[in-house]
Amino acid sequence: MIIASVPENTYPAGQTELGPHAIPVGLSDVKVTFTCVGWPDLVGLLVARIEISFDGGVTWPEFVQVQWDGSRGKPEVWVRRDLKQPGNSDRFVRAVLTRAAPVTTAITLEAT
Secondary structure, X not given: OEEEEEEEEEEOOEEEXXXXXXXXXXXXXXXXXXXXXXXXXXXXXXXXXXXXXXXXXOOOOEEEEEEEOOOOOOOEEEEEEEOOOOOOOOOEEEEEEEEOOOEEEEEEEEEO
């Protein structure tokens, strides 16, 4: 199930927060996908910090952090993790993206 998607756009160097988005009850994993449109090979090009709240958005512990050093010719990069508490109706997800250089990408957040 797609929870959120961001159409392809060019984002300048810097930081962007996406979300928060509710995670429906019963879903047990989350996947965030980024398309790679002409990404340069640059150490730390994109850092995605995914945070999950289990208390309706009061607290945001870090769930996972991933760094990509360019796409190395891949059409997309992604990160997938298991979710805890599938019966919890107060789960939310958000992502903090930090770019070392301008990046063209579309972003999809899915939960299953």
